[in-house]
Amino acid sequence: MNPGFPFYIGYRYWRARKANAFASFITLFAVSGIFLGVAALIVVSSVMNGLEGQLKQRILGAVPQLTIYSEVPLVDWTEQASALKALPGVLGVTPSVSTQAMVQSAANIRAVQIYGVFPELAQELSSVAQHTYSGAFEQLKSGDYKVILGAELARQLKVAPGDTIRLLSGDGVVYSPLGPVPSQRKFLVSGIFEMGSQVDAGVAYIHYQDAKRLMRQPSDAIDQLRLYLVDPFSAPALAPKVQDVIAKQGVKATTSDWRDTYGHLFGAVKMEKNMMSLMLSLIVAVAAFNIVSALVMMVVDKTTDVAVLKTQGVTTPAVMGIFVVQGTLNAVLGLVLGLAVGILITLNLNGIMTTLGISILGVGQSLPVKLEFMQLFVIVIGTLLVTLLATLYPALRAANVQPATALRYE
Incomplete structure (x- = not known):
């Protein structure tokens, strides 16, 4: 039998006007459900991806991503740094030191995490330098005792560049x-950085020495090395390789x-992202x-039609294929519409919200959006797989139609 026969009949059934109005309504509802579920899943997942990426940049760009603690001071740290830079995914290596401290001003006192850095290396590798007032890191010189504070921390302490604080x-x-x-x-405030995250309220930079x-x-003495990575999320997988090199x-x-x-x-962001995806995937499952x-x-x-087809030699797998094709076409229609609308809304989300006068993060701030094609691929494959499984029961029921019974009164 022609392999295209089940597709041809299934396509004809799919295009034909339904005699049963209720069945037509259920079909429309199913297609609409897949359309809305896929579109919502794309939009929400893209926003969650953007949020995760923004947190990665604003938080992990300001704190150590991977740190090596040596048991004894390193005699020649540049030798270890050269070997570590050869690892894939490592942007650079710098000496590092950190301590928890209290910072006191004339108006307030706060807890802070102090990072000691070499300014010339920090300017080259750290994203903090890109969010700091011009020349702030250049003013960090050994013996001058100057400090760069986060914007929120400076606001809480009520200090500005040029003021003196005590660490x-x-x-x-x-x-x-x-x-x-x-x-x-006592330290002199030489600059302010603003990453737009919680590190602005709890991090300060001073010269390493x-x-x-x-x-x-x-x-x-240098006994800590700080690694800057292409992808901070690769730190857990990179740590064993780093230890082997050291x-x-x-x-x-x-x-x-x-x-x-x-x-x-x-971890909380990832769990929220997974839960949102699960909830929206249920819409597709219901559809x-x-x-x-x-x-x-x-x-x-179509019981009579199926019985007639079987009397003419149509095989059981072919009958199943007819109804699998019909159900899959409904899913593909909803999927294509959902993909088109979801991608269109995602790419223009902030413009749409501005037009509607909606501001979720406040005036002047836009939602972070990151559309990942691998995620789109997973959504497409998942939707088609769930739909394919859903068509198996009706297809099996159609394949089990007995021509003699179905045509008894015809």
């Missing part, structure tokens, strides 16, 4: 007859990555069940 570090505590005394020193002095450690250099070290401090935040209902009604309506 009190928990590292380097000395004990006196009056009890433990934290290491402290100034940080070592604040912690009462040798200023020329071990070959004869250095005993451990690693930590951004998950230690911000893993819970990105698929409506396709089952519509096809069952079609089978009942």
Whole structure:
């Protein structure tokens, strides 16, 4: 039998006007459900992708993505850095030091994470330098004791560039007859950075050697290396390779990555993204069940036709193919419309919201949107697979029609 025969008959049934008005309504409802589900899934997934990407840039661009802690100070850190740079996915390597501290101004006091950096390397690799007032990192010179604060932290402390603050570090505590005394020193605010995330309220940068002095450690000792990565999310997979490279250099070290401090935040975003996708996928699943209902009604309506076809030699697989084709065409129609509308809305989402006067993030701010083609592929394949499974029961029911029984009263 011609392999195109089931498709031809299924296509004819699909195009023909339905005698059963209720079956037509169910079919329309199923197509509309797939259309709305796919379109909503594309729009929401793209917004969640944009949010995740924006968090990656604004948070992981300001904090260490992967850090190596050596048990002893490195004699020649440039040798280890050269070996690490050869790893795929590594943008650069710089010495690093960090400490938790309290920052005090005349108006307030706040907890802060201090990062000691070499300004020339930080300007080349860190995205913070791109969100800092011009020349701020260049003013970080060893012995000048200058600091760059996050915008929100500066607002809470009520300070501006040129003001003086005091940093009190928990590292380097000395004990006196009056009890433990934290290491402290006055710093001049040389600049403000603004990443547009929570790091603006809890991070500050000072010169590497100034940080070592604040912690009462040798200023020329380097025992931490900070890696800048092409994709910060690759840090967990890259950590074992980094340890292998360091071990070959004869250095005993451990690693930590951004998950230690911000893993819970990105975990929550990922869970929310997955839950939203699951909820919207249920719309497609419900539409698929409506396709089952519509096809069952079609089978009942076309029982005589199926019986006649079987008496003329149409095989059972061919009969199944007729109704699988009919149900799949409904799904493809809804899928194509959903893809077209979903992509169109996604690419013009902020313009549409502006036209309608809707502002979710506030005046002047736009929703982050990132359309991923691999995600579109998964949506297409998933929708077709669910629909195909939904057509199997009605197709099996049609294939089991007995011609003698169906044509008894014809």
